[in-house]
Amino acid sequence: MAIVENRLKAWIKRRFEPSNTLKLGHKNIFILPNIAGIWLLLCLLILFVLGTNYQNNPILLLCFFLLSFVIYIIHSGFNNLNGLSIKLLPVSNIYVNQELLLRFEITSAISNSNASASAKGNHLNAVIDKKVYRLKRESKNSNIWILALKPEQRGRYSLPLIQLRSEYPFGLIKAWSYFRADLSYLVYPNPIASNWQLELKEVNETGDTEIESTSPTLGERNFDGIKPYLPGAPLSNVAWKQVAKQPDSPLLLKSFESPVTVPVSLSFDSVPAQIAETAISQLTSACLELHDDSRPFGLDLSRGSHISSHINVGSGTEHLKLCLEALATCK
Structure with missing residues (x-):
């Protein structure tokens, strides 16, 4: 079975080239x-054998009627696709535990294209690794x-x-095609907050040397003195005392x-976690x-x-x- x-x-893979667009047709x-x-075809065969064996015209009439019904279903299923x-629209990168939303633009080349594509899209499902997903309209x-x-x-x-895949119109057949997207995406690690970088480390402009520092962190402002008021200055800076x-x-x-x-150099030593995956998540945060x-x-x-x-x-x-790309692909 695996060989098949x-x-x-x-x-x-030989029949469908990677592409972000697909036009459905006979090929x-x-x-x-x-x-x-x-089961319906099996019943048709049994009815045909019985009608022929007993020369029962009503049974043969019912058999031919059901056969024409099956042919109608096949044509309707084909015309539906x-x-x-x-067309697959651009895909955004996501974080672990977030949903990857694949957005498909479905249009029709026949008349009343908007109405036709809208109606046909209602009958489409996606099958990935034998798991069925329902397409939802935006x-x-x-x-x-x-x-x-x-x-x-x-x-x-x-x-x-x-x-x-579609099972339109009566769920008796399945009409399908394959979509091979020429597109990749990144799944970033799930951010986990931690007490990272308790001792800040200054780095030079080339990002080489690491020196322990007790310099003020971002946003701290040192008082420098008093100066005359300038029009437009925020009232929060007025020396009210x-x-x-x-x-x-x-x-x-x-x-x-x-x-x-103060520039910060992040590494595995900057976070408290000892488990690699947890440390990567903390570095992401x-x-x-x-x-x-x-x-x-x-x-x-x-690492070493x-x-x-x-x-x-x-x-x-x-x-x-x-x-984030480096963290997502870190081995």
């Missing part, structure tokens, strides 16, 4: 009866249909082979030094916290003499994505 499945998968729609359809254009009268998956482990993944002592004197402002921003504080940070995922990944100090959205 492997040969079938190899044939599908890529397959139709077979399901269990109920097989024929002409559909399916909103009423929308041509966007959503397939929700839930990866359980971090890492970089390619989208699996998706079988798009001086105003209370000398009500007739001009307003004065408290002056502060610029906030101290630390990266998100530092990014939210607009604080520069670096990431070193070295083997360097898995090292990212120099930086900041910004692209730097965060680079760090």
